[in-house]
Amino acid sequence: MSTPTAVRHAHETAPVTPTLRHRPKNRLGRQLRRMPLRAAVALLLLIEIYPLVWLILSSLKQEDEFSLKPVWALPEGFDWANYSEAWTTGHMSTYLRNSLLATVPSLAAIIVFGVAAGFALQVMVWRGRGAVLLVFLAGVMVPLQMVLLPLFTIYFKAQLINSLWSLIITYTAFGLPLTVFLMAGYFRAIPPEVLEASFLDGAGIFRTFAVVVLPMVRNAILTIALVQFFFIWNDLLLSLTFISDDNLRTVQTGLLNFVGQYGQRQWGPTFASICLTVVPTLLLYLALNQKVMKGLTAGSVKG
Numbered sequence: 637m638s639t640p641t642a643v644r645h646a647h648e649t650a651p652v653t654p655t656l657r658h659r660p661k662n663r664l665g666r667q668l669r670r671m672p673l674r675a676a677v678a679l680l681l682l683i684e685i686y687p688l689v690w691l692i693l694s695s696l697k698q699e700d701e702f703s704l705k706p707v708w709a710l711p712e713g714f715d716w717a718n719y720s721e722a723w724t725t726g727h728m729s730t731y732l733r734n735s736l737l738a739t740v741p742s743l744a745a746i747i748v749f750g751v752a753a754g755f756a757l758q759v760m761v762w763r764g765r766g767a768v769l770l771v772f773l774a775g776v777m778v779p780l781q782m783v784l785l786p787l788f789t790i791y792f793k794a795q796l797i798n799s800l801w802s803l804i805i806t807y808t809a810f811g812l813p814l815t816v817f818l819m820a821g822y823f824r825a826i827p828p829e830v831l832e833a834s835f836l837d838g839a840g841i842f843r844t845f846a847v848v849v850l851p852m853v854r855n856a857i858l859t860i861a862l863v864q865f866f867f868i869w870n871d872l873l874l875s876l877t878f879i880s881d882d883n884l885r886t887v888q889t890g891l892l893n894f895v896g897q898y899g900q901r902q903w904g905p906t907f908a909s910i911c912l913t914v915v916p917t918l919l920l921y922l923a924l925n926q927k928v929m930k931g932l933t934a935g936s937v938k939g
Contacts, residue, residue: 742868798879
């Protein structure tokens with residue numbers, strides 16, 4: 637009589653394993669819980685992608701479609717002549733060339749001097765480096781609008797108005813403080829043991845910087861370069877202030893003055909010009925997205 641009782645007691649106290657018939661219900665519950673998050677992500681994607689799609693479709697419309705049809709209407713055909721007209725009549729080739737001539741030297745100077753200064757301020761030991769770092773930090777806090785009039789006066793007396801050098805000097809001066817401050821944080825995250833091992837192996841300061849340190853912060857350099865590139869490429873205020881010659885205008889100021897024959901606004905070539913400006917930078921960011929994400933978190937953890 638005691639044996640069946642013991643077996644029944646053991647059966648009642650044994651752990652109950654989930655059966656397969658409960659799994660679909662659990663999977664359905666997880667899917668339902670994730671629905672609000674997926675709906676929010678889909679809404680954000682729609683908000684981000686719809687303007688780009690509308691911009692590209694508008695650049696392919698004929699001129700009469702802008703006045704006879706709603707703005708959300710699809711184009712009747714693909715009018716690729718808008719791009720050729722934007723490139724020639726709209727002088728987009730000249731504006732893009734000027735933007736590159738102003739952006740590339742400025743970006744090169746910002747990266748070269750900013751990375752070197754950040755290394756010297758964070759890794760090298762010398763008297764007064766803390767005060768110099770505070771000076772660069774103060775440069776980050778200076779609003780661009782406050783120094784616009786003094787800069788215009790200086791450039792006017794130095795005969796740099798209507799010269800790309802005025803843009804290159806200003807872009808470099810305003811890009812260096814943030815670059816130095818960020819690079820100092822990235823260099824702070826490098827383990828000191830790595831630098832000590834390099835010095836013990838006989839490497840000098842320049843070889844350590846070029847061979848050991850730079851490969852470790854290349855994603856951070858790429859991230860800063862991309863941020864500074866977008867700041868310079870999308871600048872309107874400085875270019876509008878220092879450049880009035882149409883042959884020296886950059887892309888952003890060129891778009892403000894984009895008009896067709898007899899001074900009327902031609903929306904098809906205008907949207908095509910905007911696409912020529914936006915799409916390449918967007919593709920550049922998408923191509924470097926993973927490295928940018930790594931660079932953003934490179935200095936967050938030390939060691």
